[in-house]
Amino acid sequence: MTSVYLTIDTEYSSALANGPCPVDRAENFARSIACITPRGPAGITHKLDLLAWYGQRAVFFVDPMPALIWGVAAIEDVVAPILRAGQDVQLHCHTEWLKLAPPGGPLAGLEGRNIKDFAFEEQCRILEWARDTLVSAGAPNPVAFRAGNYGANRDTLRALKEIGLHFDSSHTPGITGGDSDLDLRRTDTQPLIHEGIVEVPVSCVGDLRGRLRHAQVTALSLREMRAALRHARDHQTPTFTLVSHSFELINRRSMAINRVVRRRFEGLCKSLRDIRGVHSADFANSPPVRTFQRAEMPVVSPANPVAVGLRYAEQAVSNTLYGAL
Numbered sequence: 001m002t003s004v005y006l007t008i009d010t011e012y013s014s015a016l017a018n019g020p021c022p023v024d025r026a027e028n029f030a031r032s033i034a035c036i037t038p039r040g041p042a043g044i045t046h047k048l049d050l051l052a053w054y055g056q057r058a059v060f061f062v063d064p065m066p067a068l069i070w071g072v073a074a075i076e077d078v079v080a081p082i083l084r085a086g087q088d089v090q091l092h093c094h095t096e097w098l099k100l101a102p103p104g105g106p107l108a109g110l111e112g113r114n115i116k117d118f119a120f121e122e123q124c125r126i127l128e129w130a131r132d133t134l135v136s137a138g139a140p141n142p143v144a145f146r147a148g149n150y151g152a153n154r155d156t157l158r159a160l161k162e163i164g165l166h167f168d169s170s171h172t173p174g175i176t177g178g179d180s181d182l183d184l185r186r187t188d189t190q191p192l193i194h195e196g197i198v199e200v201p202v203s204c205v206g207d208l209r210g211r212l213r214h215a216q217v218t219a220l221s222l223r224e225m226r227a228a229l230r231h232a233r234d235h236q237t238p239t240f241t242l243v244s245h246s247f248e249l250i251n252r253r254s255m256a257i258n259r260v261v262r263r264r265f266e267g268l269c270k271s272l273r274d275i276r277g278v279h280s281a282d283f284a285n286s287p288p289v290r291t292f293q294r295a296e297m298p299v300v301s302p303a304n305p306v307a308v309g310l311r312y313a314e315q316a317v318s319n320t321l322y323g324a325l
């Protein structure tokens with residue numbers, strides 16, 4: 001049985017809060033979390049409804065850093081509907097918010113794009129504050145973490161262990177030249193022990209010319225995701241980890257629903273229900289129980305040229321009609 005971790009990075013936008021025409025908390029929530037459109041919501045409440053309809057679990061990695069500006073209530077508004085739906089809340093952290101915080105705050109003097117930009121002791125301080133703020137917003141004590149922009153390093157894992165977390169999901173073997181700096185390999189695709197933490201990599205699939213493709217809802221067609229789930233099941237792969245975001249079913253500039261990505265997400269939920277031998281899991285109730293040595297890492301799902309070609313066509317349509325994914 002393959003455990004599928006459908007992870008949803010759930011975050012306000014620091015870019016909207018710090019752009020040429022910055023928006024307030026309510027507008028940011030509407031565009032980044034609730035994703036209110038003229039045709040109804042397409043953010044976390046929509047995803048929660050789909051998960052409930054298809055009977056699936058998901059992991060919502062919630063970023064508490066905007067509380068530096070708007071207070072804990074801004075995070076309570078994010079956490080509350082997730083918990084009411086019975087879904088899993090874990091810790092996310094975009095340190096871009098530090099430069100937007102007013103002077104004299106709890107993390108005054110710290111500034112950097114990624115958590116890896118800080119020394120170990122500073123990372124402990126930031127992550128401890130983020131954890132405590134998430135709990136103050138109503139979440140249970142988190143056990144898992146994902147770095148904003150995937151921008152973690154080995155000190156991040158040491159800091160997570162120091163403050164009592166057990167899992168990280170910041171390694172991205174399917175992204176070349178990304179911000180993840182964990183000293184892991186592109187072949188490290190299943191949970192492994194690294195710096196005393198269980199690292200749960202974001203999954204990937206084979207792409208053309210020997211490349212890998214990141215397992216994100218905006219990056220793979222539904223056909224590719226279904227094939228990857230069946231491949232994981234058939235090869236007795238214990239885990240498969242997918243990424244989504246709270247806002248990715250819309251174009252945040254036009255506030256139009258992206259029908260291509262919305263169909264993918266619902267199709268994924270339905271596939272998790274219908275494909276035998278896979279089940280959706282979370283970190284609170286069903287975390288990964290097997291870790292791998294590098295020599296025994298399973299192979300990833302191979303590229304299917306037809307499916308890849310269809311994805312290119314689908315992405316072109318999506319970009320033309322709804323803006324870049």
